[in-house]
Amino acid sequence: MKTLKFRWGLTGKPSKRSLFIKLFLGFLTIIALLSSFNLIAFTVTTTHTREEIVKYNRLLLGNTVRLYEEQFNRTKSLLFNLYYDPKITALQLSLSMDQMNRQNYLNINQISNQIKSSVSNPALFFDNIIIHFKSGYIVDKSGSFDAVSMFTKELTSDNYSLAFWEQQFNERYEYKIMANDSFRLAPDQYQKELIPVLLNISPRRYQIIAMLDARLMSMMFHDMPGTELAILDRDGHVLFQTSDRLAVDRLAISRETPKQFELDDLYYFLETGQETGFTYITTFPIASINAQMQKLTYTFWLLLAVSVVIGLVVSHIFTRRLHRPVKQLVSSIMGDKPLALGSKINEFDLINEQIQHLLHEKQEILHDLVNQKSLLTHYGYIQRLKRIKTNLGDFKEMGAHTTFRLILYQLKYRSQPMPEPAQKPQQMAYAIKEYISLELSGQYPGSNTFQVESNQILSIIFDHEDSRQLEITLNRLKRVLDRDTKYCLVTIAASSVCHRSSQFGTAYEEVQERILCGKLVEETQILLDQHPSAGSQHSAFIADKENDFYMNLQAGNESICLDLMERMLHHLDTRQESALRFRQFSEGVVAKILAIAESAKINRLEQSELHSLMVHLDDCLTVEQLQQFFRQFISAAAGIIRAKKNEANDIASYVIDYLEQHYEQDTSLEQVASQLGMTANYLSTLMKDKTGQTFTDHLHDIRLRHAKQMLSSTNLSVQEIGEKVGYRNVTSFIRLFKKMTSQTPGDFRKSSKMNS
Template identity: 30%
Template structure:
């Protein structure tokens, strides 16, 4: 092992002088970094506190805006004359026999609690005179609502009755746990935040908005691990994120700054301008301290590492300079020398070198005449060596790719088939062999060609040459296609060549051109070459007709009808020679339409099994693969819908069968209720619970679907189609058709019943 430090270090040696200078600089730098880290630590602490202050400000603005929006949205219903008329009827519902107005009120409320941004769990309208309520699930007595369906020890029926006498138009009540007690089963409704809203001038009714308190906290709080609570102007808690910590009294909060360290927590306060609530966020002090401790540890480790590396580098650098000098001096001292002739200086090594150089200059004068005679020979010898050296450098340059030359990029997309895996062969090795073969073929034509693997199935070649030479690149590509076609039973290759680019600065543009061009790959079992020329990918979209037909066949639960639809779409895409990208987009659209259909049936969370992976779609090369994939996707969904249909009760089955066979008649909810000998309100609630749709929406939906089928017959007039599906007024039919389809019956017939378009 070579020595690390010279055997003897003298005070006047070059090594000691250089090492001392390096160490002095290292000490100054370490001291500077240490002082800077102390200063930055205090600054970072202030920034962390400031960040939490901004966080509580953001939270307060979120809550205040949400309360204001909730109030405005509910009070905005008063702008609707129909809403006010229905409320006046329901205030004395028994006297007015106004139960028919319940559905209209619920329909207006649905626009509010169905809005996902409002976080309304429910909206309850409490009428004092008949002691009943209207909410999203229907109507019930006040005793059942607050004793069974929304029960909380904190909010008994007497509490809500007492609110009729208060003169408060808007009030946010403390959050509480609500449960539903029905048939001996207790079901948790959630941690809800009641908001009481009175509409002027009514004193015998008011609205209760049930906000989901936990979702509000998740939406309006940046940090989820903080302790958070809200106090009303009197200091009573409105909401707490956890029940295991002490709540500061309002007097202590008002006397404090916006943030303060109390005990083991940094407490941040903020008062809302709209409600007057006080919002309090408690962040563990140890969380902030831990961040600073980690920062200190990182800085200390960095300082130590920097000092150690600097010292080692200084020693090595000093030694690298000292060692050659020491060897030179030892060679000088091998001949007799008189140390008395040395002039003393600050560095001993330099003194020896200066004395030796003086002797060398005197020696040069003695050989000057001898060198003059040999100048001619030496000049020829030097020129010869110089020429050889230049010649070697030029050869080295020829072996490198000149990136200033024009170039083209060729991209190879490789898809291995199942037969390749059956041979127990590794895909990585297969890609490697294909890459090597591509490289050998291109190098036969282009000297400056570089081929390498980009991804698991992508190989890229860059060819440098003159413009005239690059125009013939399709010849080796055509040869590669012939070779790849021989083994197309094992794998398929799609090739695309870029345009000619002038310099390497255009590499990115060339690669983007090829990735877009590869999207042209068609669904054929052969090697493909994507030809030159611009190409812009067009996205595949479901038309209105396709979406309606898909939904109708899927909801019917018939496998054959659904699979016939798949064959129809695949056949049309095959006739158009659609690229594989469009087939993949069709698969994704089908997945989205399945979700929409299952949501209508309230079955979205009941899908069983695992959907086939979308990643496999890009490797498909024939129609049957896409059909098998879509069948695998749809099969469990159809089975689920069939089970849903089989589970329908006799009442729902009777209504559906009756509507299907009497669709041309004037059908109403009262008519169906009379045939079943039940009340219309009960039938409406029951039908919605079983099917997931209102009776009127279901009736209009199947009428419009039947009308679309009849519109395919161009010999039927619009008036005749309307009468066949139960609309006696053509204007009502046109209006309802446009509402459910987005276009008029005439536009639908022109678009989908035309023989030219159908072809």
């Protein structure tokens, strides 16, 4: 038990082969596989994450370039439209002629409102639009100023002074986007980074300056924390940058510069605007990418560790929940004790219920086996007998018993109803077996009696060599069994004394042969040393009498057959033949009589009559009873055969009379057989057997006899005579007539007249 418990992991540490370890290892394997899959997936993900970050920054740069280019295009379009506005042209003309009037001031007000409308549009990112006339007059969103006040008080810058703007009238370009600068705005000198955009078209009498809000555009077009933006013009000069740390002036940007590269722990991304030709540069710190990757790695390992820990805990809990009821079930099976499982799994409850049911059945079976040990012993002996019949050789030793004898009881049940309580042969056999067992167990301790067949009982007695004592015991059994001979006859056969268990088969074969030596007597027989006679044959007829018996039976001679049968039975009785020999002889004769009767074409009712008589053969237990049986059976069979024979003679006479009356008609064998209700073959055979001629021979004889009479006594032609006797074809009639009489009809008529 300890070994089994250790193997199953029921006590102490779980065995490597226990269900708990197997389940837990299975869960660990699943966790390891899932963790490996996640690790591989994470490795692949981190490999592509850096590429995705780079790709994402390039997409952001492309979007930034698109927005800036669109803004610069809108600004250029608006400035050109404003430049050619008639009100501005008229104002410039009035200023050049120094003829300002009321209409000019109205135009100034309208221009200022128009500028104010554009500046107030948040989608244009204008801080101000300044119309600077060469005469020094300025119009912006607030109204009109002189150039000195505007560029020295209202809008001042270190790089964009009044002199700078006046110098631009002498420059050759017409449109230019300039570098951003920090401008101080009146009245509180608030500083703001602006990008000046200048439109100065020849003949350059006035110029329009648009001030774009650099920081606001940067926030709207490039709002990505951790990155910086720089814009370079076609000559590589910086127009705008979000931080001085970029130091783009030392990058030496050219057409050969790659679109992205790493420098000084920064990732640089470059793209050129399609309209302006400006170079847009964004930077992304490599340390930021590494920090994000490191954060992602830490997060992954933390989640993986938490998942593995949770998986281990859940696996352990789930394994214990599965293992505990299995452990209890195994303990219940090994201890043969029912246990309360207490599982929350329906399948385990069902298994436990079935195990309890099986354990209960096991206890009942063990109890029955203990109480019915003798039945098992009987079964063991029967198994030995079956093995003997299959020639399996010697058996194992039968315990301590070495000297034994076998006694076989052959039961012959009679058809008479049995008394209470043994109303059936099985019940009577059981009662006889119990009585024999009780009688022998008192005289021969350790003996066994059991039923081997429905009509055979076998006893084994041990340590017995006193044949006289056995004979006394069997005679005592005989006196009791003879009381029920009207219900059952018993034949008892005993084997020789055997001294080895290997002789068990020989002893059983001996009693089987000896039981066949029983005689036809109406009492219990005891056979101790009889042996069956060798060379016996089934037929017991005296020489040359068997054929006489069957020939007379075919002729229906009842008295002769009965006399021969009496002599045959007396002959067997004189030779003291066994009941088996009488049985074999009787069955052979009955089978032959039935065959002869069937050959006489008896009907089913007559066959049933013979078969009903044949059943009584089993009740014949004496020679006198056999004689009485054969008197009835042979008389019935001979009477039926004789009646069939007479019936056949009547049929033959009827057919001949019918042909005499209908010979001139087209008569056939099939037609007559149909009228008699039989087949043509049977009628043909019957006519041949009873008359020696076939149906056709009889018909031709009758027709030719009448034809001869007509040829001798009438003057009818041969054809007419042939038709009158049934031959429609005169050629066939002449041919048949010549064949039967060796003369033609004409020759017969001539010879007949000459003789008369």
